[in-house]
Amino acid sequence: MPFLSNVPALRLTLAYAVHDPSSLLPHRTIPTLLSLPLPISPWLPSLDGAGQKPRIRALVLDKDNTLCPPQTAKLHPSYINKIEKIRESPEFSQNAHSILIVSNTAGSSPDLEHEAEAKQLELELGLPVLRQHPDRKKPFCGxxxxxxxxxxxxxxxxxxxxxxxxxxxTDVLLAREMGSWSIWCRNGWRNPAMPGRDYRGFFSKMENRFEKVMRGGFGKAAPLPKVT
Structure with missing residues:
Protein backbone atom coordinates (compact mmCIF):
# COMPACT_ATOMS: atom_id res chain seq x y z
CA MET A 1 0.00 0.00 0.00
CA PRO A 2 1.88 3.11 -1.24
CA PHE A 3 0.00 5.46 1.09
CA LEU A 4 1.35 3.64 4.14
CA SER A 5 4.89 4.42 2.99
CA ASN A 6 4.07 8.15 2.88
CA VAL A 7 3.93 8.68 6.63
CA PRO A 8 4.03 12.52 6.53
CA ALA A 9 0.99 12.52 4.23
CA LEU A 10 -0.84 10.17 6.57
CA ARG A 11 -0.13 12.44 9.54
CA LEU A 12 -1.29 15.54 7.68
CA THR A 13 -4.46 13.80 6.53
CA LEU A 14 -5.32 12.68 10.04
CA ALA A 15 -4.69 16.19 11.38
CA TYR A 16 -7.09 17.67 8.84
CA ALA A 17 -9.66 14.92 9.44
CA VAL A 18 -9.74 15.82 13.14
CA HIS A 19 -9.36 19.61 13.07
CA ASP A 20 -10.56 20.76 9.62
CA PRO A 21 -12.31 17.93 7.75
CA SER A 22 -13.78 20.28 5.14
CA SER A 23 -10.29 20.70 3.70
CA LEU A 24 -10.38 17.05 2.61
CA LEU A 25 -13.50 17.59 0.50
CA PRO A 26 -13.28 18.29 -3.26
CA HIS A 27 -14.76 21.30 -4.98
CA ARG A 28 -16.34 19.07 -7.59
CA THR A 29 -16.82 15.30 -8.03
CA ILE A 30 -16.93 13.15 -11.16
CA PRO A 31 -17.20 9.35 -11.52
CA THR A 32 -14.03 9.03 -13.62
CA LEU A 33 -11.71 11.20 -15.68
CA LEU A 34 -13.82 10.38 -18.73
CA SER A 35 -16.63 12.50 -17.20
CA LEU A 36 -14.54 15.66 -16.80
CA PRO A 37 -16.52 18.61 -18.27
CA LEU A 38 -14.72 20.85 -20.73
CA PRO A 39 -14.12 23.69 -20.34
CA ILE A 40 -13.69 23.28 -16.60
CA SER A 41 -14.02 26.85 -15.35
CA PRO A 42 -17.80 27.33 -15.83
CA TRP A 43 -18.43 24.17 -13.81
CA LEU A 44 -16.44 25.28 -10.74
CA PRO A 45 -17.89 27.27 -7.82
CA SER A 46 -17.89 31.06 -7.94
CA LEU A 47 -15.06 32.90 -6.26
CA ASP A 48 -17.38 35.54 -4.85
CA GLY A 49 -21.04 36.25 -4.28
CA ALA A 50 -21.33 37.96 -7.67
CA GLY A 51 -20.90 34.72 -9.61
CA GLN A 52 -17.30 35.33 -10.68
CA LYS A 53 -15.95 32.08 -12.10
CA PRO A 54 -12.26 31.21 -11.79
CA ARG A 55 -9.98 31.39 -14.80
CA ILE A 56 -8.30 28.00 -15.29
CA ARG A 57 -4.99 27.81 -17.11
CA ALA A 58 -3.33 24.69 -15.70
CA LEU A 59 -4.27 21.12 -14.89
CA VAL A 60 -2.50 18.71 -12.52
CA LEU A 61 -3.43 15.15 -13.37
CA ASP A 62 -2.94 12.09 -11.17
CA LYS A 63 -1.84 8.79 -12.74
CA ASP A 64 -2.65 5.79 -10.54
CA ASN A 65 -6.35 4.94 -10.59
CA THR A 66 -7.15 8.19 -12.43
CA LEU A 67 -5.36 8.07 -15.77
CA CYS A 68 -4.27 4.42 -15.58
CA PRO A 69 -5.08 1.34 -13.51
CA PRO A 70 -3.15 1.39 -10.20
CA GLN A 71 0.57 0.67 -10.33
CA THR A 72 0.71 0.57 -14.14
CA ALA A 73 1.24 2.96 -17.04
CA LYS A 74 -1.17 1.14 -19.35
CA LEU A 75 -3.35 3.56 -21.29
CA HIS A 76 -6.84 2.65 -22.47
CA PRO A 77 -7.87 4.19 -25.84
CA SER A 78 -10.83 5.98 -24.24
CA TYR A 79 -8.49 7.74 -21.80
CA ILE A 80 -6.06 8.65 -24.57
CA ASN A 81 -8.97 10.20 -26.46
CA LYS A 82 -10.04 12.11 -23.35
CA ILE A 83 -6.55 13.51 -22.90
CA GLU A 84 -6.61 14.74 -26.50
CA LYS A 85 -9.90 16.52 -25.86
CA ILE A 86 -8.46 18.11 -22.71
CA ARG A 87 -5.38 19.27 -24.62
CA GLU A 88 -7.59 20.81 -27.31
CA SER A 89 -9.72 22.68 -24.77
CA PRO A 90 -9.16 26.48 -24.92
CA GLU A 91 -8.07 26.45 -21.26
CA PHE A 92 -5.03 24.27 -22.04
CA SER A 93 -4.34 24.54 -25.75
CA GLN A 94 -2.26 27.73 -25.56
CA ASN A 95 0.71 26.24 -23.72
CA ALA A 96 2.16 22.73 -24.10
CA HIS A 97 3.10 22.76 -20.41
CA SER A 98 -0.36 23.58 -19.06
CA ILE A 99 -1.14 19.92 -18.25
CA LEU A 100 1.22 18.21 -15.82
CA ILE A 101 1.08 14.60 -14.63
CA VAL A 102 1.96 14.37 -10.94
CA SER A 103 2.19 10.87 -9.53
CA ASN A 104 3.51 9.26 -6.37
CA THR A 105 4.85 6.47 -8.60
CA ALA A 106 5.81 7.68 -12.09
CA GLY A 107 8.53 10.32 -11.77
CA SER A 108 8.40 10.23 -8.00
CA SER A 109 11.95 8.91 -7.51
CA PRO A 110 15.10 8.04 -9.50
CA ASP A 111 14.16 4.35 -9.37
CA LEU A 112 14.34 2.74 -12.81
CA GLU A 113 10.69 1.60 -12.64
CA HIS A 114 9.37 5.05 -11.73
CA GLU A 115 11.50 6.78 -14.36
CA ALA A 116 10.48 4.26 -17.03
CA GLU A 117 6.80 4.87 -16.29
CA ALA A 118 7.30 8.62 -16.53
CA LYS A 119 9.08 8.37 -19.88
CA GLN A 120 6.42 5.99 -21.22
CA LEU A 121 3.62 8.42 -20.32
CA GLU A 122 5.49 11.36 -21.81
CA LEU A 123 6.10 9.44 -25.03
CA GLU A 124 2.56 8.12 -25.45
CA LEU A 125 0.63 11.19 -24.31
CA GLY A 126 3.00 14.04 -25.10
CA LEU A 127 2.48 15.37 -21.57
CA PRO A 128 5.20 16.20 -19.06
CA VAL A 129 5.54 14.20 -15.85
CA LEU A 130 6.80 16.05 -12.77
CA ARG A 131 10.06 14.65 -11.41
CA GLN A 132 9.36 14.89 -7.70
CA HIS A 133 11.81 15.22 -4.88
CA PRO A 134 11.54 11.94 -2.92
CA ASP A 135 10.86 13.93 0.26
CA ARG A 136 8.10 16.04 -1.35
CA LYS A 137 5.55 13.60 -2.68
CA LYS A 138 1.88 14.49 -2.83
CA PRO A 139 0.43 16.36 -1.03
CA PHE A 140 3.69 18.21 -0.29
CA CYS A 141 4.89 18.94 -3.83
CA GLY A 142 2.76 22.05 -4.32
CA THR A 170 -3.21 13.21 -1.71
CA ASP A 171 -4.86 14.89 -4.71
CA VAL A 172 -7.59 16.91 -2.98
CA LEU A 173 -5.31 17.78 -0.09
CA LEU A 174 -2.58 18.83 -2.54
CA ALA A 175 -5.01 21.30 -4.11
CA ARG A 176 -5.97 22.60 -0.67
CA GLU A 177 -2.32 23.09 0.33
CA MET A 178 -1.59 24.89 -2.95
CA GLY A 179 -4.64 27.15 -2.82
CA SER A 180 -6.01 25.55 -6.00
CA TRP A 181 -9.18 23.80 -7.15
CA SER A 182 -9.83 20.08 -6.72
CA ILE A 183 -11.86 17.61 -8.77
CA TRP A 184 -12.26 14.15 -7.29
CA CYS A 185 -12.64 11.02 -9.42
CA ARG A 186 -14.88 9.16 -6.99
CA ASN A 187 -14.77 5.78 -8.73
CA GLY A 188 -11.13 5.94 -9.71
CA TRP A 189 -10.14 4.33 -13.00
CA ARG A 190 -12.71 2.18 -14.78
CA ASN A 191 -12.54 0.26 -18.03
CA PRO A 192 -15.57 1.40 -20.09
CA ALA A 193 -15.96 -2.18 -21.33
CA MET A 194 -16.01 -3.53 -17.74
CA PRO A 195 -17.27 -0.65 -15.56
CA GLY A 196 -18.06 -2.93 -12.64
CA ARG A 197 -14.41 -3.77 -12.04
CA ASP A 198 -13.36 -1.68 -9.03
CA TYR A 199 -9.65 -0.88 -8.68
CA ARG A 200 -9.98 1.14 -5.49
CA GLY A 201 -8.12 -0.06 -2.43
CA PHE A 202 -9.08 0.00 1.23
CA PHE A 203 -8.11 3.62 1.86
CA SER A 204 -9.90 4.86 -1.26
CA LYS A 205 -13.11 3.16 -0.17
CA MET A 206 -12.76 4.61 3.33
CA GLU A 207 -12.37 8.06 1.78
CA ASN A 208 -15.62 7.48 -0.08
CA ARG A 209 -17.41 6.84 3.20
CA PHE A 210 -15.73 9.83 4.83
CA GLU A 211 -16.86 12.14 2.03
CA LYS A 212 -20.46 10.91 2.24
CA VAL A 213 -20.58 11.38 6.02
CA MET A 214 -19.02 14.85 5.89
CA ARG A 215 -21.39 16.09 3.20
CA GLY A 216 -24.58 14.20 4.04
CA GLY A 217 -24.27 13.86 7.80
CA PHE A 218 -22.54 17.11 8.72
CA GLY A 219 -23.31 19.34 5.74
CA LYS A 220 -19.67 20.19 5.12
CA ALA A 221 -18.37 21.77 1.92
CA ALA A 222 -14.91 22.35 0.50
CA PRO A 223 -13.45 25.76 1.36
CA LEU A 224 -12.75 27.99 -1.64
CA PRO A 225 -9.16 28.84 -2.54
CA LYS A 226 -8.11 32.01 -0.79
CA VAL A 227 -8.52 35.17 -2.85
CA THR A 228 -5.38 37.30 -2.67
Whole structure:
Protein backbone atom coordinates (compact mmCIF):
# COMPACT_ATOMS: atom_id res chain seq x y z
CA MET A 1 0.00 0.00 0.00
CA PRO A 2 1.88 3.11 -1.24
CA PHE A 3 0.00 5.46 1.09
CA LEU A 4 1.35 3.64 4.14
CA SER A 5 4.89 4.42 2.99
CA ASN A 6 4.07 8.15 2.88
CA VAL A 7 3.93 8.68 6.63
CA PRO A 8 4.03 12.52 6.53
CA ALA A 9 0.99 12.52 4.23
CA LEU A 10 -0.84 10.17 6.57
CA ARG A 11 -0.13 12.44 9.54
CA LEU A 12 -1.29 15.54 7.68
CA THR A 13 -4.46 13.80 6.53
CA LEU A 14 -5.32 12.68 10.04
CA ALA A 15 -4.69 16.19 11.38
CA TYR A 16 -7.09 17.67 8.84
CA ALA A 17 -9.66 14.92 9.44
CA VAL A 18 -9.74 15.82 13.14
CA HIS A 19 -9.36 19.61 13.07
CA ASP A 20 -10.56 20.76 9.62
CA PRO A 21 -12.31 17.93 7.75
CA SER A 22 -13.78 20.28 5.14
CA SER A 23 -10.29 20.70 3.70
CA LEU A 24 -10.38 17.05 2.61
CA LEU A 25 -13.50 17.59 0.50
CA PRO A 26 -13.28 18.29 -3.26
CA HIS A 27 -14.76 21.30 -4.98
CA ARG A 28 -16.34 19.07 -7.59
CA THR A 29 -16.82 15.30 -8.03
CA ILE A 30 -16.93 13.15 -11.16
CA PRO A 31 -17.20 9.35 -11.52
CA THR A 32 -14.03 9.03 -13.62
CA LEU A 33 -11.71 11.20 -15.68
CA LEU A 34 -13.82 10.38 -18.73
CA SER A 35 -16.63 12.50 -17.20
CA LEU A 36 -14.54 15.66 -16.80
CA PRO A 37 -16.52 18.61 -18.27
CA LEU A 38 -14.72 20.85 -20.73
CA PRO A 39 -14.12 23.69 -20.34
CA ILE A 40 -13.69 23.28 -16.60
CA SER A 41 -14.02 26.85 -15.35
CA PRO A 42 -17.80 27.33 -15.83
CA TRP A 43 -18.43 24.17 -13.81
CA LEU A 44 -16.44 25.28 -10.74
CA PRO A 45 -17.89 27.27 -7.82
CA SER A 46 -17.89 31.06 -7.94
CA LEU A 47 -15.06 32.90 -6.26
CA ASP A 48 -17.38 35.54 -4.85
CA GLY A 49 -21.04 36.25 -4.28
CA ALA A 50 -21.33 37.96 -7.67
CA GLY A 51 -20.90 34.72 -9.61
CA GLN A 52 -17.30 35.33 -10.68
CA LYS A 53 -15.95 32.08 -12.10
CA PRO A 54 -12.26 31.21 -11.79
CA ARG A 55 -9.98 31.39 -14.80
CA ILE A 56 -8.30 28.00 -15.29
CA ARG A 57 -4.99 27.81 -17.11
CA ALA A 58 -3.33 24.69 -15.70
CA LEU A 59 -4.27 21.12 -14.89
CA VAL A 60 -2.50 18.71 -12.52
CA LEU A 61 -3.43 15.15 -13.37
CA ASP A 62 -2.94 12.09 -11.17
CA LYS A 63 -1.84 8.79 -12.74
CA ASP A 64 -2.65 5.79 -10.54
CA ASN A 65 -6.35 4.94 -10.59
CA THR A 66 -7.15 8.19 -12.43
CA LEU A 67 -5.36 8.07 -15.77
CA CYS A 68 -4.27 4.42 -15.58
CA PRO A 69 -5.08 1.34 -13.51
CA PRO A 70 -3.15 1.39 -10.20
CA GLN A 71 0.57 0.67 -10.33
CA THR A 72 0.71 0.57 -14.14
CA ALA A 73 1.24 2.96 -17.04
CA LYS A 74 -1.17 1.14 -19.35
CA LEU A 75 -3.35 3.56 -21.29
CA HIS A 76 -6.84 2.65 -22.47
CA PRO A 77 -7.87 4.19 -25.84
CA SER A 78 -10.83 5.98 -24.24
CA TYR A 79 -8.49 7.74 -21.80
CA ILE A 80 -6.06 8.65 -24.57
CA ASN A 81 -8.97 10.20 -26.46
CA LYS A 82 -10.04 12.11 -23.35
CA ILE A 83 -6.55 13.51 -22.90
CA GLU A 84 -6.61 14.74 -26.50
CA LYS A 85 -9.90 16.52 -25.86
CA ILE A 86 -8.46 18.11 -22.71
CA ARG A 87 -5.38 19.27 -24.62
CA GLU A 88 -7.59 20.81 -27.31
CA SER A 89 -9.72 22.68 -24.77
CA PRO A 90 -9.16 26.48 -24.92
CA GLU A 91 -8.07 26.45 -21.26
CA PHE A 92 -5.03 24.27 -22.04
CA SER A 93 -4.34 24.54 -25.75
CA GLN A 94 -2.26 27.73 -25.56
CA ASN A 95 0.71 26.24 -23.72
CA ALA A 96 2.16 22.73 -24.10
CA HIS A 97 3.10 22.76 -20.41
CA SER A 98 -0.36 23.58 -19.06
CA ILE A 99 -1.14 19.92 -18.25
CA LEU A 100 1.22 18.21 -15.82
CA ILE A 101 1.08 14.60 -14.63
CA VAL A 102 1.96 14.37 -10.94
CA SER A 103 2.19 10.87 -9.53
CA ASN A 104 3.51 9.26 -6.37
CA THR A 105 4.85 6.47 -8.60
CA ALA A 106 5.81 7.68 -12.09
CA GLY A 107 8.53 10.32 -11.77
CA SER A 108 8.40 10.23 -8.00
CA SER A 109 11.95 8.91 -7.51
CA PRO A 110 15.10 8.04 -9.50
CA ASP A 111 14.16 4.35 -9.37
CA LEU A 112 14.34 2.74 -12.81
CA GLU A 113 10.69 1.60 -12.64
CA HIS A 114 9.37 5.05 -11.73
CA GLU A 115 11.50 6.78 -14.36
CA ALA A 116 10.48 4.26 -17.03
CA GLU A 117 6.80 4.87 -16.29
CA ALA A 118 7.30 8.62 -16.53
CA LYS A 119 9.08 8.37 -19.88
CA GLN A 120 6.42 5.99 -21.22
CA LEU A 121 3.62 8.42 -20.32
CA GLU A 122 5.49 11.36 -21.81
CA LEU A 123 6.10 9.44 -25.03
CA GLU A 124 2.56 8.12 -25.45
CA LEU A 125 0.63 11.19 -24.31
CA GLY A 126 3.00 14.04 -25.10
CA LEU A 127 2.48 15.37 -21.57
CA PRO A 128 5.20 16.20 -19.06
CA VAL A 129 5.54 14.20 -15.85
CA LEU A 130 6.80 16.05 -12.77
CA ARG A 131 10.06 14.65 -11.41
CA GLN A 132 9.36 14.89 -7.70
CA HIS A 133 11.81 15.22 -4.88
CA PRO A 134 11.54 11.94 -2.92
CA ASP A 135 10.86 13.93 0.26
CA ARG A 136 8.10 16.04 -1.35
CA LYS A 137 5.55 13.60 -2.68
CA LYS A 138 1.88 14.49 -2.83
CA PRO A 139 0.43 16.36 -1.03
CA PHE A 140 3.69 18.21 -0.29
CA CYS A 141 4.89 18.94 -3.83
CA GLY A 142 2.76 22.05 -4.32
CA UNK A 143 5.74 24.45 -4.41
CA UNK A 144 7.39 22.31 -7.09
CA UNK A 145 4.21 22.34 -9.18
CA UNK A 146 3.81 26.09 -8.85
CA UNK A 147 7.44 26.58 -9.86
CA UNK A 148 6.97 24.36 -12.90
CA UNK A 149 3.99 26.31 -14.17
CA UNK A 150 5.72 29.64 -13.46
CA UNK A 151 8.96 28.62 -15.15
CA UNK A 152 7.07 27.50 -18.26
CA UNK A 153 4.97 30.64 -18.54
CA UNK A 154 1.64 28.98 -17.71
CA UNK A 155 0.55 30.78 -14.54
CA UNK A 156 1.81 32.10 -11.22
CA UNK A 157 -1.63 32.06 -9.61
CA UNK A 158 -2.62 28.84 -7.79
CA UNK A 159 -6.31 29.76 -8.26
CA UNK A 160 -5.79 29.19 -11.99
CA UNK A 161 -4.81 25.56 -11.36
CA UNK A 162 -7.11 22.56 -10.96
CA UNK A 163 -6.01 19.20 -9.54
CA UNK A 164 -7.79 16.06 -10.77
CA UNK A 165 -7.30 12.74 -8.98
CA UNK A 166 -8.89 9.84 -7.14
CA UNK A 167 -7.61 10.41 -3.60
CA UNK A 168 -8.79 12.87 -0.99
CA UNK A 169 -5.65 12.39 1.08
CA THR A 170 -3.21 13.21 -1.71
CA ASP A 171 -4.86 14.89 -4.71
CA VAL A 172 -7.59 16.91 -2.98
CA LEU A 173 -5.31 17.78 -0.09
CA LEU A 174 -2.58 18.83 -2.54
CA ALA A 175 -5.01 21.30 -4.11
CA ARG A 176 -5.97 22.60 -0.67
CA GLU A 177 -2.32 23.09 0.33
CA MET A 178 -1.59 24.89 -2.95
CA GLY A 179 -4.64 27.15 -2.82
CA SER A 180 -6.01 25.55 -6.00
CA TRP A 181 -9.18 23.80 -7.15
CA SER A 182 -9.83 20.08 -6.72
CA ILE A 183 -11.86 17.61 -8.77
CA TRP A 184 -12.26 14.15 -7.29
CA CYS A 185 -12.64 11.02 -9.42
CA ARG A 186 -14.88 9.16 -6.99
CA ASN A 187 -14.77 5.78 -8.73
CA GLY A 188 -11.13 5.94 -9.71
CA TRP A 189 -10.14 4.33 -13.00
CA ARG A 190 -12.71 2.18 -14.78
CA ASN A 191 -12.54 0.26 -18.03
CA PRO A 192 -15.57 1.40 -20.09
CA ALA A 193 -15.96 -2.18 -21.33
CA MET A 194 -16.01 -3.53 -17.74
CA PRO A 195 -17.27 -0.65 -15.56
CA GLY A 196 -18.06 -2.93 -12.64
CA ARG A 197 -14.41 -3.77 -12.04
CA ASP A 198 -13.36 -1.68 -9.03
CA TYR A 199 -9.65 -0.88 -8.68
CA ARG A 200 -9.98 1.14 -5.49
CA GLY A 201 -8.12 -0.06 -2.43
CA PHE A 202 -9.08 0.00 1.23
CA PHE A 203 -8.11 3.62 1.86
CA SER A 204 -9.90 4.86 -1.26
CA LYS A 205 -13.11 3.16 -0.17
CA MET A 206 -12.76 4.61 3.33
CA GLU A 207 -12.37 8.06 1.78
CA ASN A 208 -15.62 7.48 -0.08
CA ARG A 209 -17.41 6.84 3.20
CA PHE A 210 -15.73 9.83 4.83
CA GLU A 211 -16.86 12.14 2.03
CA LYS A 212 -20.46 10.91 2.24
CA VAL A 213 -20.58 11.38 6.02
CA MET A 214 -19.02 14.85 5.89
CA ARG A 215 -21.39 16.09 3.20
CA GLY A 216 -24.58 14.20 4.04
CA GLY A 217 -24.27 13.86 7.80
CA PHE A 218 -22.54 17.11 8.72
CA GLY A 219 -23.31 19.34 5.74
CA LYS A 220 -19.67 20.19 5.12
CA ALA A 221 -18.37 21.77 1.92
CA ALA A 222 -14.91 22.35 0.50
CA PRO A 223 -13.45 25.76 1.36
CA LEU A 224 -12.75 27.99 -1.64
CA PRO A 225 -9.16 28.84 -2.54
CA LYS A 226 -8.11 32.01 -0.79
CA VAL A 227 -8.52 35.17 -2.85
CA THR A 228 -5.38 37.30 -2.67
Missing amino acids: PDILKYFKDHGVTEDPKEIVVVGDRLA
